[in-house]
Amino acid sequence: MNPSSMIGYRFSNYSAPDETPFERLFGIFKQLLTHTSGDFDEAISWLTELDKEYKLTTPDYGIGDFIQELKDRGYIKEENPGDGEFIITAKTEQAIRQQALEKIFGKLKKGKSGNHQTKYTGNGEESSSDIRPFQFGDSLEQISMLESMKNAQINNGIGEFRITENDLEVNEKEHKTQTSTVLMIDISHSMILYGEDRITPAKNVAMALAELIKRKYPKDTLDIIVFGDDAWQIEIKDLPYLQVGPYHTNTVAGLELAMDLLRRRKNANKQIFMITDGKPTCLKEHGRYYKNSFGLDQKILNKCLTLAQSCRRLKIPITTFMVASDPYLQEFVHDFTEANQGKAFYTSLQGLGEFIFEDFERNKKKKF
Numbered sequence: 001m002n003p004s005s006m007i008g009y010r011f012s013n014y015s016a017p018d019e020t021p022f023e024r025l026f027g028i029f030k031q032l033l034t035h036t037s038g039d040f041d042e043a044i045s046w047l048t049e050l051d052k053e054y055k056l057t058t059p060d061y062g063i064g065d066f067i068q069e070l071k072d073r074g075y076i077k078e079e080n081p082g083d084g085e086f087i088i089t090a091k092t093e094q095a096i097r098q099q100a101l102e103k104i105f106g107k108l109k110k111g112k113s114g115n116h117q118t119k120y121t122g123n124g125e126e127s128s129s130d131i132r133p134f135q136f137g138d139s140l141e142q143i144s145m146l147e148s149m150k151n152a153q154i155n156n157g158i159g160e161f162r163i164t165e166n167d168l169e170v171n172e173k174e175h176k177t178q179t180s181t182v183l184m185i186d187i188s189h190s191m192i193l194y195g196e197d198r199i200t201p202a203k204n205v206a207m208a209l210a211e212l213i214k215r216k217y218p219k220d221t222l223d224i225i226v227f228g229d230d231a232w233q234i235e236i237k238d239l240p241y242l243q244v245g246p247y248h249t250n251t252v253a254g255l256e257l258a259m260d261l262l263r264r265r266k267n268a269n270k271q272i273f274m275i276t277d278g279k280p281t282c283l284k285e286h287g288r289y290y291k292n293s294f295g296l297d298q299k300i301l302n303k304c305l306t307l308a309q310s311c312r313r314l315k316i317p318i319t320t321f322m323v324a325s326d327p328y329l330q331e332f333v334h335d336f337t338e339a340n341q342g343k344a345f346y347t348s349l350q351g352l353g354e355f356i357f358e359d360f361e362r363n364k365k366k367k368f
Contacts (some may be wrong), residue, residue, distance in 0.1 A: 021061040022069050030099045035200050038241040040086045096240050100208040104353030134168035142170040180221045180265035182258040186276035187226045188249040199244045202275045205353045210236045223261045227254030248282035248291050255307040270316045277324045279332055280304050308340035318342040
């Protein structure tokens with residue numbers, strides 16, 4: 001096994017001053033687990049090879065010590081007690097999502113009962129810097145005592161201090177709205193073609209977005225679906241294990257499932273993020289697959305455009321993140337985006353996370 005064959009990863013023996021041997025290895029191990037789709041044995045094999053190349057361990061702390069500490073800390077467990085075969089635990093799955101969040105979005109503090117701000121003001125949950133006169137129905141908690149007392153002194157004098165309703169001013173509050181997001185991930189075979197691993201960055205983005213929403217916007221919802229020949233929903237906990245298959249790209253099935261999931265959500269704001277690297281090449285009709293990998297098939301394309309228009313009528317914007325730069329693919333994305341009146345980004349794998357984060361944060365200020 002040659003560590004140099006792991007495209008996109010370069011390791012060194014650098015460690016932060018306060019890092020323990022376990023923490024140094026664990027950071028690399030979590031990346032390897034994402035790359036190997038949660039396969040513990042394969043990740044440890046990679047780690048062992050990298051240790052030989054980059055001297056990651058010390059004479060006092062080896063890979064065996066690391067495995068034992070993983071077990072002691074509850075990051076791994078035996079699949080069947082006594083068989084010596086280990087699998088990762090839910091604790092590790094959460095740690096991988098946390099690493100993805102920190103890597104892509106930075107270390108974000110857990111917010112209050114997070115929702116998405118809109119441009120509207122009124123009774124809400126979070127104070128803004130705006131001050132306005134008191135109105136019937138405003139809560140006592142909103143009253144700005146400093147501004148109100150200042151008004152009372154100006155209006156009534158300080159000799160015989162009194163405060164009236166006309167003196168009261170309140171801190172404006174921002175309306176909050178909750179957002180339902182569906183993230184579509186292309187798992188067709190092209191996501192690992194030509195020696196480029198596109199699925200691992202897509203997984204990292206999905207895990208980071210899931211962790212962001214869980215921590216900062218807990219009242220939001222995030223559904224994740226994958227699409228190849230067909231489309232199906234996966235749980236957030238399944239993301240580290242996600243793999244590309246020998247599939248065509250059934251964008252139609254992905255969009256239909258996304259729309260179905262969003263119909264069930266009660267939130268007013270709904271949106272779809274789609275990560276893909278290729279053109280739609282497949283759809284399913286009357287239980288049979290219709291496939292064409294050569295160029296843009298007008299039959300498939302028309303169905304995609306029809307669904308994009310349907311989402312527009314339902315006020316569901318679609319943001320497409322195209323991790324490919326072929327001109328004819330850009331033409332498809334342009335037509336698709338125009339039909340939906342959504343947005344499209346043509347991005348490198350390195351910039352994918354930042355693009356999605358910025359767009360997600362920008363959308364939270366809108367009312368769709």
